[in-house]
Amino acid sequence: MLERSPAEPPEVAGKQGKKVPFRGGGFTPAASRWAGWLALAAVLGLWQLVGSLGLVNPLFLPAPLTILGALYRLAESGALWQHVSASFVRIVSGWALGTATGIVVGFAIGLWRIARSIGITFVSALFPIPKIAVLPLLILWLGIGEQPKIATIALGVFFSTTISVYSGVDAVPRNLIRMAQSFDVPFPTIVRRVIWPGALPSILAGFRITASVALMLVVSAEMIGAEAGIGTFVLQAGNLMQTDQLMAGILILSLFGLVVGRLISMLEARLLRWR
Numbered sequence: 001m002l003e004r005s006p007a008e009p010p011e012v013a014g015k016q017g018k019k020v021p022f023r024g025g026g027f028t029p030a031a032s033r034w035a036g037w038l039a040l041a042a043v044l045g046l047w048q049l050v051g052s053l054g055l056v057n058p059l060f061l062p063a064p065l066t067i068l069g070a071l072y073r074l075a076e077s078g079a080l081w082q083h084v085s086a087s088f089v090r091i092v093s094g095w096a097l098g099t100a101t102g103i104v105v106g107f108a109i110g111l112w113r114i115a116r117s118i119g120i121t122f123v124s125a126l127f128p129i130p131k132i133a134v135l136p137l138l139i140l141w142l143g144i145g146e147q148p149k150i151a152t153i154a155l156g157v158f159f160s161t162t163i164s165v166y167s168g169v170d171a172v173p174r175n176l177i178r179m180a181q182s183f184d185v186p187f188p189t190i191v192r193r194v195i196w197p198g199a200l201p202s203i204l205a206g207f208r209i210t211a212s213v214a215l216m217l218v219v220s221a222e223m224i225g226a227e228a229g230i231g232t233f234v235l236q237a238g239n240l241m242q243t244d245q246l247m248a249g250i251l252i253l254s255l256f257g258l259v260v261g262r263l264i265s266m267l268e269a270r271l272l273r274w275r
Contacts, residue, residue: 070244094153106165168199171266
């Protein structure tokens with residue numbers, strides 16, 4: 001017969017019944033709602049103070065209010081919308097084309113051995129080439145117009161997207177894939193229900209990178225040959241030493257980056273609820 005353990009003393013039972021805070025929440029960093037905006041306001045306030053006191057020559061660094069004034073005059077004249085709309089169409093077209101092809105090629109490299117052998121070789125060889133260097137060749141192939149600029153953006157976005165996609169596919173735990181295969185789940189279903197959700201964080205992180213790549217390439221392409229666009233506007237302002245308008249163009253690029261970053265954050269919050 002098994003003997004019963006002696007009853008525990010009241011003080012031990014009381015200690016065991018003490019509530020312990022939950023410690024298994026994982027590492028889930030959350031950004032403060034106001035910290036970033038307050039830091040930005042502090043930097044702009046200090047910048048404006050330095051400019052108002054005349055500590056820096058406004059030709060080299062115009063004050064924020066001067067830049068806003070230049071931006072307002074551009075908006076009032078209608079030139080701002082012409083440049084922004086031209087750049088926006090090029091960015092969206094090139095980014096969409098490069099992202100679509102990069103996702104397809106990235107999944108092919110991640111899923112099939114032959115595609116990996118061929119694809120990684122070409123990606124490794126062509127990715128380091130500055131895409132703006134091939135713009136003259138694209139102009140020769142596609143003619144003078146919007147096609148070379150869009151193709152330049154698409155090339156830059158394609159390689160970054162491809163790398164982020166097949167890296168995300170490689171990061172999917174193989175135990176999950178083997179489990180699905182052991183239950184005889186069809187291959188398309190495994191890709192859709194296991195590999196795609198597992199690779200999605202890496203793909204969305206790649207979107208942040210490719211958005212910046214598209215922005216840099218559109219400015220560079222417009223500086224080489226375009227009649228309208230943010231790059232053309234910044235180049236003209238720099239040649240004329242109109243630093244307030246030059247900084248206004250840089251401000252537009254910064255605002256575009258903030259908007260894109262916010263949209264991607266909203267997309268992550270919607271698609272990655274399981275994290």
